[in-house]
Amino acid sequence: MKLEKLSASTILRNGTIIDPVAEKQFKADVLIEDGRIAGIGGQINHEDAKSIDCSGLIITHGFCDLHVHFREPGREDKETLATGSRAALAGGFTRVCVMPNTDPPIDTPEAVANIIDKARELPVHIHPIGAVTHQQQGRQLTEMGSMRDSGSVAFSDDGLPITNGSVMRMALEYGGMLNVPVINHAEDIDLRNDGLMNEGAVSTRLGLPGNPAAAEINMVHRDLELARTTSTRLHVPHVSTAGAARLIGDLKKQHDGISAEVTPHHLFFNDEDLLGFDTNLKVAPPIRSEADRQGLITAIRQGVFECIATDHAPHTTEEKEGTFDLAPFGMIGLESCFGAVNRILVNENDLPLMELIKMLTVNPRNIMGFDNDLLTVGEAAELVVVDTGAEYEFSRAHIQSKSVNSPYLGRQLTGKIHYTISKGNLAVVQ
Ligand SMILES: [Zn+2]
Known part of the structure; x- marks a missing residue:
């Protein structure tokens, strides 16, 4: 996992958004500026933005x-x-x-x-x-x-x-x-x-x-x-x-x-x-x-x-x-x-x-009683990008904890985290 600061402008492109508040699923780009959601919609254009390809991936609340x-x-x-x-x-x-x-x-x-x-x-x-x-x-x-x-x-x-x-x-x-x-x-x-x-x-x-x-x-x-x-x-x-x-x-x-x-x-x-x-x-x-x-x-x-x-x-x-x-x-x-x-x-x-x-x-x-309005323009970006279909064997490489006491080591799991966006940070998990 690589942890970096979010660029001033980042676009999550071509992902499928699951909005668990509205209970809706749709395709859209997400623009994040200065750590906040700045736009959600089809084909957002922004010249200086860092683009992250999310094709085939789900974007939802962290x-x-x-x-x-x-x-x-x-x-x-x-x-x-x-x-x-x-x-x-x-x-x-x-x-x-x-x-x-x-x-x-x-x-x-x-x-x-x-x-x-x-x-x-x-x-x-x-x-x-x-x-x-x-x-x-x-x-x-x-x-x-x-x-x-x-x-x-x-x-x-x-x-x-x-x-x-x-x-x-x-x-x-x-x-x-x-x-x-x-x-x-x-x-x-x-x-x-x-x-x-x-x-x-x-x-x-x-x-x-x-x-x-x-x-x-x-x-x-x-x-x-x-x-x-x-x-x-x-x-x-x-x-x-x-x-x-x-x-x-x-x-x-x-x-x-x-x-x-x-x-x-x-x-x-x-x-x-x-x-x-x-x-x-x-x-x-x-x-x-x-x-x-x-x-x-x-x-x-x-x-x-x-x-x-x-x-x-x-x-x-x-x-x-x-x-x-x-x-x-x-x-x-x-x-x-x-x-x-x-x-x-x-x-x-x-x-x-x-x-x-x-x-x-x-x-x-x-x-x-935490804020749930996470897919709204102006909100601090608190998102996760997931590949729900990925099948893989869970290994030590997936562990970031200081301890490794996991019975999942060597087990087949389905669904991988690709990115986590939180408090102005981008964690590149995969
Ligand atoms: Zn307990």
Whole structure:
């Protein structure tokens, strides 16, 4: 990937534009001047403009990921805001929300402001999510109001569930007053126990302790009930089970404040892929059964999930090279996201491309209240140019993250990012 400043005038020529707001697809050129959209239409002429041939390629809003871990401060050996930004650009993302489980956690207004400060000059938009409780210990609420004022777009103790129902209820009530979503890592830790992978036939075969689907379903059920009774905003992250998807779908019919995300890896893999003991497939919540994977795809068709979120979680090779029981939970996911979900959802399961694009663009922006008017003259250019038909083997060369803990290495993906345009920068990915 090559990262350069956008020329004063750039024309994206002969591309097919997918406008996920108007739900329209059409052929046009896009003129970008001084980092802003200056014209969209047929055959734009501009003598001094740098021309980028986009024939056969899709141009759409830059992707937005509500759930990444960039490890700064504290574990800059795994990822930094700067290296995470490069991983985002390589995956077509121009906007990400970073989770607060850093060291120390983002649990004060100053810590929120610090992330915003450090991210100002970086090539993608980075929004901090603040911790719900002090030190993410699950007991005492943080100063959510002042943290929101400092720029926290949502609240979560992600990585750790909020086990105390009363604390979760208060967090939802404050979140409701502040009009921001609360995101709870939905695992009942008592039920999860020491589970390392999905509980089922495969865990028995491998002799590994299992984490039952009920660990997620239980916690999602509690959170949905609290969101319903407090009339607040709950965003359910990385749903892995068909059972939790069903509960979310049911409650959504009665209550407006519920949104949910699904990760590429819970759509791409099933627990049989763990037969090779690839520690990069050790994630929380775990990769589930094929029935769960199919249930998640069905739920997408039914509109249960607003968005795809990667849960990009970098870890060092040394840590992931340990035995399966000792390796940390998590995988990177930004660079492989589009190629993975486009293959599974559009190619193999006939989801309309427009629906997938909405799950990567307008829908996550709507949940966080970000600007969605991106294909309008005068707006800062925040775009991605994609070849949706490209088939390729995902390799180390595609990774920009500081860590390489990806189970997609060696896997066939469909859909390649060519260019990402963000904050006056042009990332030439391919
Ligand atoms: Zn989580």
